[in-house]
Amino acid sequence: MSARVMIVEDEPELAALVADYARAAGHDATVFGDGALALQAVRAEPPDVLVLDLMLPGLDGVAVCRAVRTFSTLPIIMVTAKVEEIDRLLGLETGADDYLCKPFSPRELMARIKALLRRSGYVQPLLTVDAAGQRVLVRGQALDLTPSEFAILAGMARRPGTVFSRAQLLDLAAQDKLETADRAVDSHIKNLRRKLAAVLPGAEPITSLYGLGYRLDV
Numbered sequence: 001m002s003a004r005v006m007i008v009e010d011e012p013e014l015a016a017l018v019a020d021y022a023r024a025a026g027h028d029a030t031v032f033g034d035g036a037l038a039l040q041a042v043r044a045e046p047p048d049v050l051v052l053d054l055m056l057p058g059l060d061g062v063a064v065c066r067a068v069r070t071f072s073t074l075p076i077i078m079v080t081a082k083v084e085e086i087d088r089l090l091g092l093e094t095g096a097d098d099y100l101c102k103p104f105s106p107r108e109l110m111a112r113i114k115a116l117l118r119r120s121g122y123v124q125p126l127l128t129v130d131a132a133g134q135r136v137l138v139r140g141q142a143l144d145l146t147p148s149e150f151a152i153l154a155g156m157a158r159r160p161g162t163v164f165s166r167a168q169l170l171d172l173a174a175q176d177k178l179e180t181a182d183r184a185v186d187s188h189i190k191n192l193r194r195k196l197a198a199v200l201p202g203a204e205p206i207t208s209l210y211g212l213g214y215r216l217d218v
Contacts, residue, residue, distance in 0.1 A: 035059030
C-alpha cells in the first residue's frame with residue numbers, strides 16, 4: 001500500500017504541485033485547504049505523513065499541529081513563508097517533526113517525507129500502481145511499460161497472491177483493444193519479468209503455476 005500523504009495548503013497551485021510530486025514518488029496524496037477540515041480528516045483516518053502550512057484559514061498550522069499531537073504521533077512537516085518564523089515555531093514546541101521554508105524545492109520536500117517515513121518505521125511497498133499516471137513504480141522507480149503490460153501488471157498488483165489464468169490476463173490486456181491471442185499474454189509476462197528483474201535483481205515476483213496461470217507475489 002502506498003504511503004498516505006496529506007497536504008494542508010490554502011494555495012491551490014502549490015498544493016496541486018506538491019500532490020503531483022507526491023504521487024510521482026508513489027504516494028497517495030490528498031489535499032485540504034482548511035485547517036479545521038484537515039483536522040477532522042486526520043481524526044477520521046490518520047495519514048502516514050502530514051505536510052502542514054502555517055498560515056491557514058480557520059485553524060492555523062500551529063493549532064492543527066498541537067491538536068493532532070493530542071491523539072497521534074504521525075510525522076508532521078510544517079511549512080512557513082518566513083525563515084524567521086521557524087525559530088519561533090521551534091520555541092513554541094508545536095510538535096512538528098520538521099520545518100521547511102517557502103519557496104522550497106518539491107524534490108527537497110519529497111526527500112524529507114521519505115526520511116520521516118523511514119524514521120517512523122514505514123516500509124515502502126515493493127510495487128505501487130499510479131493509476132492517474134498510468135505507471136507502475138517499483139520502490140519508487142517507474143517501469144517502462146507498454147499499455148498492455150501496464151494493464152496486466154496493475155491488475156495483478158491490485159490482487160497480490162491471486163492466481164490469474166491466461167484468459168483473465170487477456171481480459172486485462174484487451175482493455176486497450178490490442179490483444180487477440182492467449183500466447184500474447186505469455187509474451188507480456190516474459191517482458192514484465194525481464195523489466196522487473198532489471199530493478200529487482202535476484203527476485204522473481206511473477207510465479208508460473210502449471211495449468212493455472214500466473215501469480216504476483218509482492
